[in-house]
Amino acid sequence: MALAISASTWLLLGQGIRHIVDSGFYENDTEFLTQALIAILTIVIVGSIATFVRFFYMVWLGERVSADIRKTLFNHLLTLTPRFYETERTGEIISRFTSDTTLLQTVIGTSISMALRSSVTFIGAIILMAVTSIQLTAYVFLAIPFILVPVKVLGKKVRKYSKESQDKVANIGSIVDESLHELKTVQAFNAQHTLSSRFDDITDAVMKSASNRIKYRAMLISGVMLISMSAIIIVAWLGMLAVLNSALSVGQLVAFMFYAVLAGGAIATVSEVIGEIQKAAGASERILELLNTSPDILVQTSTDVGNTKAAQKNKTILSIKDLQFSYTDTLVINGVTFDVYPGQKIALVGESGAGKSTIFDLLLRFYNIQNGEILVNGSNHQHMSLASLRENFALVPQDPVIFAGTVAENIAFGNQGLVDGLHNEDTSAYTKIEAAARLAYAHDFVSVLSDGYDSELGERGVKLSGGQKQRIAIARAIAADRPILLLDEATSALDAKSEREIKQGLDSLMKDKTTLIIAHRLSTVVNADLILVLDNGRLTAKGSHAELYASDASYKEFVDLQLL
């Protein structure tokens, strides 16, 4: 409405001008002149208010749309599986978030608003031109096909190069993301030059497609301007001839020219923003592509009653049967079968690449298994929702993950109650977080940080040492309080004190829990209730350390070579 009012008020101005010229000037009517000026002033004020409302709401709408798209897109990305991120580059996805949604925001907030306003102005101006002089309007219509040709032909080119340059900008995102995150490795290997020449190539490519885009846009704008202005000049000449022949009053001609300039300006604006709108069309295609990617892990709805009963009789917490899995063609897990009873500590050992981490990934259902069964508390994991399946597990990865945020936020991470408690500044949440940190032997170093549990840890925990990160990860698993722990023991050795503290932290974590641990230390395998030996995806032996060391030559060799 504001758009229609603001466009109409500017159009009304023409009528005002016509009356001033014809009635005020030519008939020497001073009082009429004053009244007309007051009327025009009113039109200007109404027009300005309507412009304020139009601008405010259109720009607000642009912000709202991009905020909603960002939220939807982020939530969607969190549901996609690791397989998706093995092929996509995160830097490129970040670019879709930022540059594509920002583009949509400006286009909706500014370009579409301008295009709509100009279209309304154009239609109104044409109608009023027709009212003023049908004959002159007919001449103007003759020019329209000449204007549409460049809009059609050049607009297509603009769209093509816009999409291309947005894609290339996404490559910039990837390389910056990768280089800055791995800056220490880059600098340690003096690889700045290699990266900067790769970056130069990418920015040059962006520049090249941007130049093409700009060239076609400039041709579009100037072509439309040339044709429309020439048409106006010719029509003005025809109009002046009509005035001389007394077929038209001077006021009519002035009003007509006012509308013709408005219409010409409107066409010029549309041709300028059409390029932006084409660009936004490219951006939304890319966003839709992402939104239409569906996660490849589906929950089967039927419940497996038979298996549930069988498992409950045995009371296994985990039961793995004849598991088979491959990432690509070759089987990485091949016929693995084992049971885990509540409270057991199971150590997984095997050479690098044997498939230990893959078993964790399958338990957490990051990938679909090809054959076999995984029962969690007697339920087939494919019949459980991903959330209820994963509620059974707390993961402590080999390289502990720290999120940008405070110590307290990092520890609360896996426990929604604590996260909400922190959000509401509930003191009991802090007490529980501190208790978890004490059990993980993290309290001592946290309490000397400048803001204690509210200290910011920096992106990826850059402000912490390796051992400190591990203890935060352990505290997080303690705070999450899940029945089954999946520990991927760190391979890197730490100083004796840190080692001892981490071991004590892990002991408190494992207390009363069922644990599966990818073991890299002899002390871990010695204390395990059951050791599973994996070799090339197969389970080749199982038993206690003493049994296996005495009976299994390959285990003995493995322990002697790898663990001692």
Ligand SMILES: Nc1ncnc2c1ncn2[C@@H]1O[C@H](COP(=O)(O)OP(=O)(O)OP(=O)(O)O)[C@@H](O)[C@H]1O
């Ligand atoms: N995302 C993946 N895509 C394709 N192959 C993979 C992927 N992840 C692992 N693999 C392959 O699967 C096999 C098992 O890997 P996995 O990480 O489970 O071994 P691991 O026993 O945990 O090794 P490590 O002790 O070195 O971590 C390896 O041969 C590895 O190359």
